[in-house]
Amino acid sequence: MARKSLIDLTVEYFMRRGYDVKTNQAQVDDDNFSDFDLVVSKRKEIHPVRVKDWNRTVGVNIVINIDKASQRAGFSNPILVAEKFSEHAKAYANRRGIMLLSRFEILRSLM
16 A cells, blocks of 8 residues: 555545645645645634655754744734654644644544
């Protein structure tokens, strides 16, 4: 069985939770969405989502960049999806209200 891409798993994860999912391609003309792969919304909640489909640990610098991009675009509480995260990245995300999702967490919840 072929391994699903992280972006496909992320879309499935949020759709199963009742979120409306918009891909970046649907928002090409809007600069607010250019730094994000998806925008998920449910009721009045809107979250930008960045997917880093890397085969390595995501560090705090990536989390800081998504935080800054989210602020520039006028969003709060961005979501970052990746294979795994460093301890510094987790600590920063916790302080700033950034949700971090790993492939393992997504797969576990989809089973």
